[in-house]
Amino acid sequence: MNEKETFLNTIQSSIRSKEAKQFVSLELNYHIDETVKGLIEEGSTREEAEKQAIKQMGDPIKLGIKLNKLHRPKIDWSLLALFVVTIGIGFLPLMILPDAIPDGPIQYTGKIKIATGIFGTALMIAMMLFDYRHLKKYCYFFYGLGVMLLLAIILSHTQINGAIILILGGGIRITSIITLPLFLLAWAGFLQKKAMNLWVLAGLFLLPFVLLVAISDITGIMIFTSFMAVMFLWKMKTNRKIMITSITAVVLLAASSILFVLLVGLPYQKQRLIEFLRAEQEGSIYWQLKRMIEEAGWFGQYMTNRDFSIPYTHTGMITDMVFTTLTYGFGWLFSITLTIVLAAFSVRMAWMTKKIRDPYGQLLIIGGLTFYTVPFVYNVLMSIGFLPFLDFSLPFISYGIMPTLLHAFVIGIILSVYRRKDLVLSRSI
Numbered sequence: 001m002n003e004k005e006t007f008l009n010t011i012q013s014s015i016r017s018k019e020a021k022q023f024v025s026l027e028l029n030y031h032i033d034e035t036v037k038g039l040i041e042e043g044s045t046r047e048e049a050e051k052q053a054i055k056q057m058g059d060p061i062k063l064g065i066k067l068n069k070l071h072r073p074k075i076d077w078s079l080l081a082l083f084v085v086t087i088g089i090g091f092l093p094l095m096i097l098p099d100a101i102p103d104g105p106i107q108y109t110g111k112i113k114i115a116t117g118i119f120g121t122a123l124m125i126a127m128m129l130f131d132y133r134h135l136k137k138y139c140y141f142f143y144g145l146g147v148m149l150l151l152a153i154i155l156s157h158t159q160i161n162g163a164i165i166l167i168l169g170g171g172i173r174i175t176s177i178i179t180l181p182l183f184l185l186a187w188a189g190f191l192q193k194k195a196m197n198l199w200v201l202a203g204l205f206l207l208p209f210v211l212l213v214a215i216s217d218i219t220g221i222m223i224f225t226s227f228m229a230v231m232f233l234w235k236m237k238t239n240r241k242i243m244i245t246s247i248t249a250v251v252l253l254a255a256s257s258i259l260f261v262l263l264v265g266l267p268y269q270k271q272r273l274i275e276f277l278r279a280e281q282e283g284s285i286y287w288q289l290k291r292m293i294e295e296a297g298w299f300g301q302y303m304t305n306r307d308f309s310i311p312y313t314h315t316g317m318i319t320d321m322v323f324t325t326l327t328y329g330f331g332w333l334f335s336i337t338l339t340i341v342l343a344a345f346s347v348r349m350a351w352m353t354k355k356i357r358d359p360y361g362q363l364l365i366i367g368g369l370t371f372y373t374v375p376f377v378y379n380v381l382m383s384i385g386f387l388p389f390l391d392f393s394l395p396f397i398s399y400g401i402m403p404t405l406l407h408a409f410v411i412g413i414i415l416s417v418y419r420r421k422d423l424v425l426s427r428s429i
Contacts, residue, residue, distance in 0.1 A: 007054050028057070073419045075128075079348050083124060083411055085341060086396040087117045089326075093318050093399070096329040116401050120408035127412025128419060135413075136360050139189020143204065146182035149174065150211040164215050176212060176220045180227075181406055183208055184371060185413075187228055188363040191235045201232070219391045222378070227370035234366045289321065290385050292328040300331030318399040320391060323383035339380060342395065345411075346373045352418055361417035368410040375403075 039049035327335040
């Protein structure tokens with residue numbers, strides 16, 4: 001074992017993280033080699049130059065202790081705490097719905113919600129511990145898998161509650177929402193490439209977009225278009241001309257596609273639009289939601305009247321309209337607090353982009369931020385009657401296994417990026 005290997009091994013012995021050991025070894029080895037090259041050019045022999053370069057690095061034990069503190073994996077406790085809090089808030093409907101609708105159509109199973117919370121937390125932790133950089137090379141695989149799932153859903157011709165889905169063995173239901181994280185991972189991999197033809201990117205965008213239109217999935221179209229556009233604009237932020245052209249094209253394409261789906265798509269979607277335009281009609285879903293918001297008061301019906309009942313007994317009260325349910329039960333003060341907590345996710349993820357040096361990691365956070373924020377903002381505005389009713393779940397709060405797991409997956413990826421923010425090479429080696 002030569003002197004350089006001994007020096008590097010001594011430093012590694014003070015570093016706990018396996019990932020950090022590999023990172024530090026690569027960085028120091030590179031800097032030593034660069035210093036050796038410079039000293040050789042000045043006239044030193046390789047052996048003398050290597051000894052001098054190692055000497056310049058300082059005491060390997062002290063250096064190892066310092067690098068262990070600097071490069072150990074980080075945990076964003078703020079985002080983790082927000083995740084735990086929102087998962088906990090998701091159990092609150094269990095408190096009020098059984099009393100409010102004892103004989104109603106809503107079958108809210110506590111065991112399923114508990115299992116979803118546990119599996120969601122486990123998935124989030126697993127993705128946080130997983131090295132996100134391994135996903136980069138599989139971008140075409142994720143893209144192909146997403147396209148094949150969309151094609152399978154289209155070919156299944158199966159509709160349940162108005163939505164086109166694919167039913168696998170054992171009654172497992174696959175909807176288009178499951179493909180969105182796959183396209184997010186794929187798109188981050190495509191955009192991090194230095195030389196990627198814009199026409200190729202346009203084609204990679206249009207194929208799944210057209211398939212989502214064919215499924216008449218307005219929710220999927222909006223989320224997909226949003227994170228694709230935001231990630232692309234982030235990548236092209238230094239090119240003003242491309243940014244303006246891209247924004248215009250995406251807005252026009254998305255708006256025309258959504259209008260097309262509403263006009264010729266599934267009947268229940270057109271019915272929802274008609275109800276929104278006639279929101280003041282007594283008995284409509286929007287009239288009921290408005291009534292609940294107005295009657296909630298600052299502290300809610302559940303907190304002030306234990307004999308209250310929810311006036312609108314619809315299964316959506318625990319899924320897409322759960323924000324209205326919580327507002328009616330716990331009051332405006334609670335709903336404002338809940339909105340602040342959910343908004344804190346977006347603010348924290350936006351802050352994290354400034355701390356990440358890896359372009360691929362930045363794209364994942366930007367995409368994940370959009371993937372989370374679009375449903376959150378739309379659901380809140382929809383719940384208080386400002387937007388038409390669409391199948392947007394309130395992240396981590398709405399009842400539903402798949403939305404919770406997918407958001408947990410994305411948050412886990414973001415935590416994985418932050419965990420390794422100090423393990424990114426400062427140069428190509």
